Amino acid sequence: xxxxxxxVMRMNRVCRMVLVTSVGSFILVIFYFQSMLHPGxxxxxxxxxxxPREVPRRSAADSxxxxxxxxxxxxxxxxxxxxxxxxxxxxxxxxxxxxxLHQIRRDQVTDTCRANSVSSRKRRVLTPNDLKHLxxxxxxxxxxxxxxxxxCTNWKRVxxxxxxxxxxxxxxxIPANEAHVSSNLKTLNQYSIPEINHRxxxxxxxxxxxxxxERLVSAYRNKFTQKYNTSFHKRYGTKIVRRQRKxxxxxxxxxxxxxxxxxxxxxxxxxxxxxxxxxxxxWQTVYSLCHPCHIHYDLIGKxxxxxxxxxxxxxLAGVGNYLKFPTYAKSTRTTDEMTTEFFQNIxxxxxxxxxxxxxxDFLMFNYSVPSYLKxx
Numbered sequence: 001x002x003x004x005x006x007x008v009m010r011m012n013r014v015c016r017m018v019l020v021t022s023v024g025s026f027i028l029v030i031f032y033f034q035s036m037l038h039p040g041x042x043x044x045x046x047x048x049x050x051x052p053r054e055v056p057r058r059s060a061a062d063s064x065x066x067x068x069x070x071x072x073x074x075x076x077x078x079x080x081x082x083x084x085x086x087x088x089x090x091x092x093x094x095x096x097x098x099x100x101l102h103q104i105r106r107d108q109v110t111d112t113c114r115a116n117s118v119s120s121r122k123r124r125v126l127t128p129n130d131l132k133h134l135x136x137x138x139x140x141x142x143x144x145x146x147x148x149x150x151x152c153t154n155w156k157r158v159x160x161x162x163x164x165x166x167x168x169x170x171x172x173x174i175p176a177n178e179a180h181v182s183s184n185l186k187t188l189n190q191y192s193i194p195e196i197n198h199r200x201x202x203x204x205x206x207x208x209x210x211x212x213x214e215r216l217v218s219a220y221r222n223k224f225t226q227k228y229n230t231s232f233h234k235r236y237g238t239k240i241v242r243r244q245r246k247x248x249x250x251x252x253x254x255x256x257x258x259x260x261x262x263x264x265x266x267x268x269x270x271x272x273x274x275x276x277x278x279x280x281x282x283w284q285t286v287y288s289l290c291h292p293c294h295i296h297y298d299l300i301g302k303x304x305x306x307x308x309x310x311x312x313x314x315x316l317a318g319v320g321n322y323l324k325f326p327t328y329a330k331s332t333r334t335t336d337e338m339t340t341e342f343f344q345n346i347x348x349x350x351x352x353x354x355x356x357x358x359x360x361d362f363l364m365f366n367y368s369v370p371s372y373l374k375x376x
Contacts, residue, residue: 084141085204085316089298098312105300105366112364113293126294133281133289134188136199137162140317143188143199145207145290148282149218150303153179154326155208155310160184161323172326200295206313207290209365210303212358217261217342218334219282224259233257236280240267261342262350269353287360300365340372348374 083091092099135144140162146152156179157171163185168174178184188196210218223232237256241248244263252258267273268283281289290297299316301309310325343351352375355362362369369375 082318084202085313085318086141086202086298088316088318089204098308102299102312106297108366109292109297109300109364112360116360116363126291128189130291131189131196132187134205134295135159135185136188136191136203137317138186139163139165140319141203142313142317143203143205145205145295145297147207147209147215147286147289149215149222150208150210151306151310152208156180156185158310158314158323158325162317162319171323204298204316205295206299206301207286207292207297208301208303208306208309209286209361211336211339211367211370212285212361213343213354213370214334214336214339215303216283216358217339220261220264220342221334223282224257224264227257230257233259236267240264243267243270243272262345265346265350265354268357269350285358285361287364292364302365336370339370343370343372348376352376 089099089102133145133147135146135156136142137144137159142162144155144159146155153176154171157168157174160174160179161168161171188199191199223229224237233256237259238253239256240259240263241252241256244266245252268279278284278288287293299309299313301313307325307327311320314320314323314325346354351373355369355373355375361367
């Protein structure tokens, strides 16, 4: 009888050991799969303790490691069983030179924001009005900040295709004026604060930039030399002529349709202008439109490499096989040579003052000081 009892007790101990071992193994398996799904969670927690744009500086040499651990999108839920654009960007199946290039561009923005922290961080809290340029694509988990005069009409067309749920298929079939109807696209300021924070954290955010003075000349040519832009002539042209032109005729004061570029520049650098109201979006700085020192942009495309960068975005979104960015080129497009000609009649003092207005855009997006400028 006694040996039987001992045998039962021994079996109980064995069972308990097997049970403990099984439970421990199960817990280890859970932690393993969590680490596979969220490899940088601890890094992400540390990042969250930093200021919105105070991310650790990364060199180009670190790009490979950066691509393998994204601190900005760790709890992304896969879309319909596929990888999100953020996952494709930061954890690519194959590291490319394009991915490294965009990491370098992100670093440039980060470094500029840090170096100019006094001027770039005057306001830390963004208002809903600050988010009106950020177009949201729920289906593909992307946010696009549109910048006028940087192919924004075509990018709005593409966003309408992406968000239209089959309503549109060809971006170029969408009329330009329809692309600018605000109700056709949803912007981030239409969400609640928790919804805004969730999308800023989990969606891929991108924008496109252009050499600042080339963009400025493009805006001037479009808004002040085209006769059909009567609304701009009335609102801004008449004001510019009244302030900047001595002995202006009554017709010029009434129509405002013959503003000279020198007068436009004088208007932009006039302290009264900057105190009166924000710049119009067509000549507002990218820094003020998209707030890159407060919002972390995952991808920064450039007008100079528009087609390549745009199709890279579409590739990350998983639609590159059937949707391409429109490639047609306008014969009237503002070029660097045109910009040089427009600045020939601008005094060195006004050139210097204008450069100060757009200086952050030059630095942030790695545009060198134009060779035609005569800065004081």
